[in-house]
Amino acid sequence: xxxxxxxxxxxxxxxxxxxxxxxxxxxxxxxxxxxxxxxxxxxxxxxxxxxxxxxxxxxxxxxxxxxxxxxxxxxxxxxxxxxxxxxxxxxxxxxxxxxxxxxxxxxxxxxxxxxxxxxxxxxxxxxxxxxxxxxxxxxxxxxxxxxxxxxxxxxxxxxxxxxxxxxxxxxxxxxxxxxxxxxxxxxxxxxxxxxxxxxxxxxxxxxxxxxxxxxxxxxxxxxxxxxxxxxxxxxxxxxxxxxxxxxxxxxxxxxxxxxxxxxxxxxxxxxxxxxxxxxxxxxxxxxxxxxxxxxxxxxxxxxxxxxxxxxxxxxxxxxxxxxxxxxxxxxxxxxxxxxxxxxxxxxxxxxxxxxxxxxxxxxxxxxxxxxxxxxxxxxxxxxxxxxxxxxxxxxxxxxxxxxxxxx
Numbered sequence: 001x002x003x004x005x006x007x008x009x010x011x012x013x014x015x016x017x018x019x020x021x022x023x024x025x026x027x028x029x030x031x032x033x034x035x036x037x038x039x040x041x042x043x044x045x046x047x048x049x050x051x052x053x054x055x056x057x058x059x060x061x062x063x064x065x066x067x068x069x070x071x072x073x074x075x076x077x078x079x080x081x082x083x084x085x086x087x088x089x090x091x092x093x094x095x096x097x098x099x100x101x102x103x104x105x106x107x108x109x110x111x112x113x114x115x116x117x118x119x120x121x122x123x124x125x126x127x128x129x130x131x132x133x134x135x136x137x138x139x140x141x142x143x144x145x146x147x148x149x150x151x152x153x154x155x156x157x158x159x160x161x162x163x164x165x166x167x168x169x170x171x172x173x174x175x176x177x178x179x180x181x182x183x184x185x186x187x188x189x190x191x192x193x194x195x196x197x198x199x200x201x202x203x204x205x206x207x208x209x210x211x212x213x214x215x216x217x218x219x220x221x222x223x224x225x226x227x228x229x230x231x232x233x234x235x236x237x238x239x240x241x242x243x244x245x246x247x248x249x250x251x252x253x254x255x256x257x258x259x260x261x262x263x264x265x266x267x268x269x270x271x272x273x274x275x276x277x278x279x280x281x282x283x284x285x286x287x288x289x290x291x292x293x294x295x296x297x298x299x300x301x302x303x304x305x306x307x308x309x310x311x312x313x314x315x316x317x318x319x320x321x322x323x324x325x326x327x328x329x330x331x332x333x334x335x336x337x338x339x340x341x342x343x344x345x346x347x348x349x350x351x352x353x354x355x356x357x358x359x360x361x362x363x364x365x366x367x368x369x370x371x372x373x374x375x376x377x378x379x380x381x382x383x384x385x386x387x388x389x390x391x392x393x394x395x396x397x398x399x400x401x402x403x404x405x406x407x
Contacts, residue, residue, distance in 0.1 A: 029080040034107040037076035038115045040069050040088050043128075044140050045120040047073030051090040051099075053117065057082055081109050088117045100124060152215050156222070159208045163225055166201040170232070173197040198232065205229030220246040220253075224264050231271050243268040262292025266299045273306045278315050281306075285319070289326070297326035304336045313340040320368075331375035334368045335385065341365035342388070350393050358393040366394065 036055070042048040049071045054063040064084070067075040087101040105115050118124075128136065169176070177193035178185070185193075209226035216222060227242035246264045250256050269284030285303040289296035300323040307316035320337035323330050341362050350356040361369070369385045373396065376382055386396045 029078060031080060032109040033078040034081055034109055035076070035078050035112040036067075036084075036086075036105075036107060036115060037112065038074070038086070038117065040073045040075070041116060041118045041120055043119045043125060043136050044143055046143065048088075048119070049073055051088060051093070054087045054089060055079060055084040056087060057084060063087070079107055081107055083107075086115055086117060088119075156212050156216060156219070159212055160221070160225070163205050163208060166205050167228075170198050170201045173201075202229045202232035206233070218249065220250040220257075220260055220264070223249065224260065224267065227264070227267060231267060231274075234274075236271050236275055239271050240268060243271070258291045259295065262288045262295055262299060264288075265291060266302060269299075269303060270306050273303070273310060273312075273315070276310075276312075278307075278312065281315075282318070285322075289322075297323065297330065300326050301330055301333060304333050308336045308339065313343045316340040329375060331372050331379055334372040334375065335379075335381050338365050338368035338372060338385070338388075341368065345392075352393065359388070359391045361388075361392045361394075366392065370394070 038053070040048040040051070040053065049069065051069045053067045053069060053075045055065040055067075056063050064082075065077060065079050067077045069075050069088075083104055083106045085101050085103045086105055087098045089098055093099060100117055100119050102115060102117055105113060107113050125133070125136070173194045174190070176197060177190045181189055181193055205225060206229040209222055209229060213219075213222045213226055223242045223246035227239045227246065230236075230242065231239035243264045247261055247268070250261050250264070265284050265288035269281045269288060272278075272281035272284055281303070285299055288299040292299070300319065304316055304319040304323045307319050310316075316336050317340035320333045320340065323333035324337070327333070342365050344362045345365065346360045347357050348360045350358045366389075369389055372379070373382060373385050373389070389396050
């Protein structure tokens with residue numbers, strides 16, 4: 001989002017004054033020296049990059065020292081004591097000509113002399129032709145606009161950093177709540193503190209992004225973040241509107257950033273899933289995967305999680321199948337699929353011992369649980385899955401290790 005200012009350069013060739021003959025730059029002075037430094041400033045008041053500052057002994061016939069001007073307009077070097085004219089020349093300045101000069105600069109042994117060459121001074125401006133002055137005013141106006149735009153962008157970037165931390169704090173709210181309340185806090189108190197932390201962070205995001213979308217209404221990232229905050233506070237209609245706005249805006253740009261489109265489509269899918277619009281949620285998550293192939297598996301993985309959190313068994317199984325197709329090693333997707341299918345489990349006699357009743361799992365459910373345990377034998381849900389398989393009269397993977405008692 002950073003912009004490059006349109007720094008004015010070309011007008012500097014307008015005032016080519018007679019200059020002294022130029023000689024090759026000498027080696028560093030052998031005797032006692034002083035130090036000179038300064039900055040070249042062009043008529044717009046901005047640093048002038050490039051070119052050289054040449055020092056001639058006042059009244060002399062050649063340049064005694066030549067110092068290159070860096071990208072910030074600065075120059076420096078050691079010189080023998082004396083009184084010099086400081087002469088600025090651009091790289092394309094014709095031989096025998098100069099752009100500007102400052103006369104009678106005295107340098108003494110051991111002293112540092114700072115001497116700028118400031119072409120924004122009135123004396124220099126007065127030498128311009130009417131056309132050059134008009135050009136200068138036009139460039140100043142453009143630069144002023146660019147500076148204003150840069151100031152806006154600087155503020156936006158600062159706010160986006162705050163939001164990035166807000167999102168981390170939202171994810172870390174359970175841990176923060178537990179630390180704040182201590183080990184004796186009840187689950188209800190911790191849950192209330194988590195909600196408090198998250199609400200504050202979502203409100204902060206909405207406040208910042210409401211301000212920033214007003215300042216720069218053509219930036220999709222801002223609308224996407226605003227929608228994220230609104231979704232967090234269940235302001236679903238506003239979140240849907242702003243996610244769609246960000247998607248349309250990004251797709252209409254000359255070079256759409258498809259990862260942003262993917263994030264917005266996934267955000268839109270989450271809102272739809274949480275309000276029970278399954279078909280719309282599926283379409284949005286599929287669009288996210290299509291827009292951003294490198295993160296397709298992640299988007300589909302998250303879709304399965306959202307439907308799982310919503311206790312929508314049919315939708316979570318379908319989403320888990322898509323996530324597994326995108327990443328066959330997605331252990332959590334197999335668990336989510338199994339949890340969706342277990343709703344169809346029944347009780348029946350154990351084929352090996354008809355007198356004993358066991359859980360009869362649907363075939364796909366059994367396969368999903370077994371695959372989860374194969375991929376994550378020590379995973380978060382490994383103990384639960386092992387218990388289910390045992391209730392179903394199934395052997396548990398040899399790689400599964402039951403956690404110690406009390407864990």
